[in-house]
Amino acid sequence: MSALSPEQALVLTAIDRFLADPELAFGGVDIDDDSEGDGTDDPDSAVGIEAVDVLEAISKALLMVLPAEEIEQAITNLLACHGDQIDDSTQVVLEALLQTIERDDTEVSLEALLTAESDLLQTNALDSAALLVWDEQTTPMLEELEILDLLEAYPCRGPGARWTPDIFVQLLEAKGRLFRQTLLAVEILEEQPDTRPNAHTMLVMVPPDPKAPLELMELVVPLTVLSSPDAPGQAG
Secondary structure, eight states: OOOOOHHHHHHHHHHHHHHHOGGGGGTTOOTTOOTTTTSOOOHHHHHHHHHHHHHHHHHHHHHTTSOHHHHHHHHHHHHHHHGGGSOHHHHHHHHHHHHHHHHHHHHHHHHHHHHHTHHHHHHHHTOSSOEEEEETTSSSSEEEEOHHHHHHHSOSSSTTOOSOHHHHHHHHHHHHHHHHHHHHHHHHHHHOTTOOOEEEEEEEEEOSSTTSOOEEEEEEEEOOSOOOOOHHHHHO
16 A cells, blocks of 8 residues: 555554454453343344444544544545555445544534524524524524425425425424423523523534435523513414
8 A cells, every 4th residue: 555644544553453353442341241131142233233333432532633624634535545455344434434523523513503603592492483404505504494494495395305294393393392491481580580591492404415314403592681582473
């Protein structure tokens, strides 16, 4: 194999080590030990669990010594420039590892954005008609959409639909339930200003992969400012 960067060599070393000894991912525990189980063996399940845990262990080990961006770049370059020199099993791990690192980056990005947009989250929790959407492909990434606008941007029927009408109904039901909880939290804050009850709202997450289904997330928002919801919202 042609010369590798230190980061690329580190990635391959980590993969080789964990593939050679998967028990490293379990702290030396024998994953085949069923002494505390029900006495039955499920080889397929064990293999699946082992694969996931080993991948997570490789990711954590690399993140302890390299920033996520450098790991992504190293893996991308390995696949692009050295793919024909890497065995199939290692390529599979590299591709899965890249997805794992990218997903972790997405979670960190979302958490930072939600922290920065706390006022918007609180406002949304007090509005029964506005639905909160996070989409990395749009500007801004976090925005409020009315119901019809949401369905126009992300249809739940037809070609390319990334969710179903049932999931959309679940979103509306959850939004209504959490809105009512938020109204109760506002009442508590009005009666007991020293308390800090939480508001709640829903977030529609749009994965970067255009084939991936939309995801729903319930958000807990510290209620810090008293605000009177609009009359139509109170009726919802």
